[in-house]
Amino acid sequence: xxxxxxxxxxxxxxxxxxxxxxxxxxxxxxxxxxxxxxxxxxxxxxxxxxxxxxxxxxxxxxxxxxxxxxxxxxxxxxxxxxxxxxxxxxxxxxxxxxxxxxxxxxxxxxxxxxxxxxxxxxxxxxxxxxxxxxxxxxxxxxxxxxxxxxxxxxxxxxxxxxxxxxxxxxxxxxxxxxxxxxxxxxxxxxxxxxxxxxxxxxxxxxxxxxxxxxxxxxxxxxxxxxxxxxxxxxxxxxxxxxxxxxxxxxxxxxxxxxxxxxxxxxxxxxxxxxxxxxxxxxxxxxxxxxxxxxxxxxxxxxxxxxxxxxxxxxxxxxxxxxxxxxxxxxxxxxxxxxxxxxxxxxxxxxxxxxxxxxxxxxxxxxxxxxxxxxxxxxxxxxxxxxxxxxxxxxxxxxxxxxxxxxxxxxxxxxxxxxxxxxxxxxxxxxxxxxxxxxxxxxxxxxxxxxxxxxxxxxxxxxxxxxxxxxxxxxxxx
Amino acid sequence: xxxxxxxxxxxxxxxxxxxxxxxxxxxxxxxxxxxxxxxxxxxxxxxxxxxxxxxxxxxxxxxxxxxxxxxxxxxxxxxxxxxxxxxxxxxxxxxxxxxxxxxxxxxxxxxxxxxxxxxxxxxxxxxxxxxxxxxxxxxxxxxxxxxxxxxxxxxxxxxxxxxxxxxxxxxxxxxxxxxxxxxxxxxxxxxxxxxxxxxxxxxxxxxxxxxxxxxxxxxxxxxxxxxxxxxxxxxxxxxxxxxxxxxxxxxxxxxxxxxxxxxxxxxxxxxxxxxxxxxxxxxxxxxxxxxxxxxxxxxxxxxxxxxxxxxxxxxxxxxxxxxxxxxxxxxxxxxxxxxxxxxxxxxxxxxxxxxxxxxxxxxxxxxxxxxxxxxxxxxxxxxxxxxxxxxxxxxxxxxxxxxxxxxxxxxxxxxxxxxxxxxxxxxxxxxxxxxxxxxxxxxxxxxxxxxxxxxxxxxxxxxxxxxxxxxxxxxxxxxxxxxxxxxx
Numbered sequence: 029x030x031x032x033x034x035x036x037x038x039x040x041x042x043x044x045x046x047x048x049x050x051x052x053x054x055x056x057x058x059x060x061x062x063x064x065x066x067x068x069x070x071x072x073x074x075x076x077x078x079x080x081x082x083x084x085x086x087x088x089x090x091x092x093x094x095x096x097x098x099x100x101x102x103x104x105x106x107x108x109x110x111x112x113x114x115x116x117x118x119x120x121x122x123x124x125x126x127x128x129x130x131x132x133x134x135x136x137x138x139x140x141x142x143x144x145x146x147x148x149x150x151x152x153x154x155x156x157x158x159x160x161x162x163x164x165x166x167x168x169x170x171x172x173x174x175x176x177x178x179x180x181x182x183x184x185x186x187x188x189x190x191x192x193x194x195x196x197x198x199x200x201x202x203x204x205x206x207x208x209x210x211x212x213x214x215x216x217x218x219x220x221x222x223x224x225x226x227x228x229x230x231x232x233x234x235x236x237x238x239x240x241x242x243x244x245x246x247x248x249x250x251x252x253x254x255x256x257x258x259x260x261x262x263x264x265x266x267x268x269x270x271x272x273x274x275x276x277x278x279x280x281x282x283x284x285x286x287x288x289x290x291x292x293x294x295x296x297x298x299x300x301x302x303x304x305x306x307x308x309x310x311x312x313x314x315x316x317x318x319x320x321x322x323x324x325x326x327x328x329x330x331x332x333x334x335x336x337x338x339x340x341x342x343x344x345x346x347x348x349x350x351x352x353x354x355x356x357x358x359x360x361x362x363x364x365x366x367x368x369x370x371x372x373x374x375x376x377x378x379x380x381x382x383x384x385x386x387x388x389x390x391x392x393x394x395x396x397x398x399x400x401x402x403x404x405x406x407x408x409x410x411x412x413x414x415x416x417x418x419x420x421x422x423x424x425x426x427x428x429x430x431x432x433x434x435x436x437x438x439x440x441x442x443x444x445x446x447x448x449x450x451x452x453x454x455x456x457x458x459x460x461x462x463x464x465x466x467x468x469x470x471x472x473x474x475x476x477x478x479x480x481x482x483x484x485x486x487x488x489x490x491x492x493x494x495x496x497x498x499x500x501x502x503x504x505x
Numbered sequence: 506x507x508x509x510x511x512x513x514x515x516x517x518x519x520x521x522x523x524x525x526x527x528x529x530x531x532x533x534x535x536x537x538x539x540x541x542x543x544x545x546x547x548x549x550x551x552x553x554x555x556x557x558x559x560x561x562x563x564x565x566x567x568x569x570x571x572x573x574x575x576x577x578x579x580x581x582x583x584x585x586x587x588x589x590x591x592x593x594x595x596x597x598x599x600x601x602x603x604x605x606x607x608x609x610x611x612x613x614x615x616x617x618x619x620x621x622x623x624x625x626x627x628x629x630x631x632x633x634x635x636x637x638x639x640x641x642x643x644x645x646x647x648x649x650x651x652x653x654x655x656x657x658x659x660x661x662x663x664x665x666x667x668x669x670x671x672x673x674x675x676x677x678x679x680x681x682x683x684x685x686x687x688x689x690x691x692x693x694x695x696x697x698x699x700x701x702x703x704x705x706x707x708x709x710x711x712x713x714x715x716x717x718x719x720x721x722x723x724x725x726x727x728x729x730x731x732x733x734x735x736x737x738x739x740x741x742x743x744x745x746x747x748x749x750x751x752x753x754x755x756x757x758x759x760x761x762x763x764x765x766x767x768x769x770x771x772x773x774x775x776x777x778x779x780x781x782x783x784x785x786x787x788x789x790x791x792x793x794x795x796x797x798x799x800x801x802x803x804x805x806x807x808x809x810x811x812x813x814x815x816x817x818x819x820x821x822x823x824x825x826x827x828x829x830x831x832x833x834x835x836x837x838x839x840x841x842x843x844x845x846x847x848x849x850x851x852x853x854x855x856x857x858x859x860x861x862x863x864x865x866x867x868x869x870x871x872x873x874x875x876x877x878x879x880x881x882x883x884x885x886x887x888x889x890x891x892x893x894x895x896x897x898x899x900x901x902x903x904x905x906x907x908x909x910x911x912x913x914x915x916x917x918x919x920x921x922x923x924x925x926x927x928x929x930x931x932x933x934x935x936x937x938x939x940x941x942x943x944x945x946x947x948x949x950x951x952x953x954x955x956x957x958x959x960x961x962x963x964x965x966x967x968x969x970x971x972x973x974x975x976x977x978x979x980x981x982x983x984x985x986x987x988x989x990x991x992x993x
Contacts, residue, residue, distance in 0.1 A: 080618070244518075331617065345519065354532045361819065362617075
């Protein structure tokens with residue numbers, strides 16, 4: 029018997045995702061299909077995770093060519109690679125010690141790449157200055173979030189740190205919070221209004237939170253995961269004002285910033301809005317904004333490239349941030365390269381520009397088409413409704429279960445949407461995630477499915493869902 | 506006040522409100538002396554006059570930065586994995602292509618860009634398990650006990666997180682060698698764990714003395730609950746390669762005292778000295794029979810950053826856990842899922858490292874040549890380093906049996922020690938700073954790694970190219986003599 033059973037309670041309390049059940053079933057079914065067991069479908073269709081490449085979308089050619097040339101510089105002599113690829117790779121290799129991507133880099137990321145990111149941010153924000161010294165590159169934005177939590181969170185009662193997070197929110201962030209010993213203070217997004225953030229609800233949550241812990245930070249995900257909501261400028265201003273009044277550190281997770289579908293919708297960064305709110309607020313509200321190479325049209329989740337930009341951080345604390353980063357040596361070089369290419373892609377006139385812009389446009393078109401198609405299909409189905417899909421990788425429709433269905437789930441001691449997902453997977457091979465994993469208002473149920481996939485895969489998924497859903501609703505009516 | 510004169514509301518995150526554990530975190534390898542080195546490099550670029558033309562950074566175990574070449578085969582496979590169109594390119598050998606193809610098949614959507622499971626791609630874990638079995642003479646390895654990680658550091662910190670609990674007198678204590686690689690002390694500080702230091706024996710080639718372990722443990726029991734024993738073999742910064750007997754003794758000690766063993770073996774291919782051999786903790790454990798192999802809990806760590814690969818930037822690594830309580834394993838699996846997954850290029854690299862070209866394959870000859878040359882060069886430099894440094898009066902250097910560093914003992918005149926203390930600097934930091942300013946050589950003071958009170962050291966890597974290393978050693982010799990004269 030291992031003494032390790034007296035394991036750190038912080039670890040033990042971490043929420044164990046129910047997705048394990050679904051994952052296991054999906055793997056089981058895939059194995060059965062492989063062994064020739066007949067089902068009503070020939071393969072499992074996996075729309076459960078925000079992984080573009082896993083979903084069949086090809087990586088951006090320019091990115092992979094540069095990566096290959098950086099990994100194997102002999103390719104710089106190769107005729108097959110376009111000139112701008114070679115120049116870019118050559119330039120990146122010059123930033124690496126010994127001209128090799130195998131070297132450690134600066135703990136917070138290669139300086140030139142941080143410069144590129146700060147220029148990207150300034151362009152994005154219509155000229156708002158950004159300093160490379162405020163940018164910290166990490167192994168994915170999740171790591172950057174965790175570093176911020178390390179700085180912010182004190183896990184010792186009585187001043188246990190609380191963090192306000194939206195409901196719904198993606199599961200691994202919950203895990204990260206619990207892992208660091210933070211108290212989760214949920215605030216509910218308003219589904220009926222398209223998953224908007226209401227300040228009154230923030231206020232309610234904060235006051236409730238203050239009774240049991242010391243709320244220190246407010247986490248926002250914009251564009252939202254799983255909701256697909258994009259905050260209006262007015263909403264962002266309200267949140268910033270709230271943070272200023274209530275003395276909260278803002279954690280703005282903006283990894284889906286480049287996935288906006290609608291022409292009438294625009295992403296505005298928290299930094300930009302903050303900078304335009306008058307000097308009292310703009311020079312005092314502390315903000316960390318996160319971005320990543322995992323989302324957007326690049327979808328390079330596996331390379332682990334992310335960064336955080338820190339605004340108005342105490343200089344002494346920033347110094348400690350640097351020390352903390354240094355203990356993790358340096359962020360993976362593949363991820364850093366991906367970030368550089370995200371920040372500074374091919375321009376008109378560059379040899380790779382045509383292919384690059386075609387590939388990007390095709391992904392954007394695909395997501396737009398899917399967003400429309402989903403709304404079309406859902407509009408026809410009883411018992412399933414969906415807020416307008418504006419941005420992000422997912423749709424989070426609401427399931428309106430008949431009372432009999434709820435009873436049936438209760439008998440099985442499972443959340444109704446989890447049971448729905450399990451049945452859906454079993455009967456049609458479609459793998460999506462249940463709303464209970466993300467949090468939702470009591471007695472409301474949802475599923476989350478990936479929108480960022482090929483149109484024909486989307487159509488296939490929607491047909492499978494439609495078939496199942498009709499049958500399910502009929503059975504429990 | 507802010508620049509524009511507005512009054513600063515008190516920030517949410519200040520030194521007072523920050524997680525107090527963070528204040529205790531230090532990491533000398535990239536600490537103040539390195540920052541000064543970078544500053545000096547900038548000054549040189551701007552044309553400032555200095556007694557040297559370049560800064561030689563012998564502070565960090567970064568092989569490629571110092572000119573070591575990557576293994577061609579590995580980079581070919583990685584390029585093929587990144588841009589699979591190259592699989593049609595006749596310039597790449599078939600064995601590289603077949604490995605790339607196999608790796609891509611194991612990746613979601615056939616791409617390095619897809620998330621893998623948090624434990625790491627299953628096929629790669631299986632390959633790592635087979636590698637370990639081959640290395641350890643056939644002792645079985647379960648792929649399910651392999652956790653791929655973002656370099657070994659990631660896995661080490663994760664394991665420590667799992668181990669540390671309790672409050673006050675029942676706070677977890679973790680034994681770590683002095684001197685040690687400061688990731689350990691930093692992680693323990695961050696976690697608020699109790700560091701239990703055990704001294705390696707400098708007079709005996711930095712070997713581990715069980716009596717010293719026992720002493721440290723007994724002392725520690727008074728104020729914490731010791732739970733784990735960390736050992737770095739081959740050693741960093743000391744370069745010692747532990748004897749088999751020593752490893753057995755440590756295992757016996759861990760068994761008796763109910764300690765979790767953490768064996769950091771990232772330098773396992775870097776063994777140079779005659780008569781020294783790498784013995785994996787796992788192998789020795791199992792050869793000691795079921796009394797130990799069924800009981801002692803062990804985590805061993807390895808990485809693609811060191812050995813002959815030197816691929817630090819890729820952040821490839823793994824940990825093998827042995828005899829981990831199944832319930833604890835569930836917690837471990839959950840814990841690693843928080844950071845999603847290790848970088849997939851690093852996982853792919855690890856796969857090729859454990860599946861190198863075989864004698865009948867086209868890339869074999871080149872691969873063997875490159876690997877042998879790299880390791881031979883390191884061995885040569887290790888030898889040269891200890892020889893030259895031992896010729897300097899006032900510097901005493903133990904044999905560099907393995908790893909990538911030398912950690913010589915430097916004798917500092919009392920006047921120098923006094924001046925350092927007046928400056929508020931540890932004496933070896935004072936020494937190293939002067940060496941940097943006067944000769945442009947960046948080393949890390951021994952105080953960053955830990956040392957016996959009243960002794961001083963520095964850690965230097967043996968990585969600069971041979972000719973440069975000769976120059977570095979000559980300069981250190983000059984400097985030390987001058988320093989001794991200056992302060993006598």
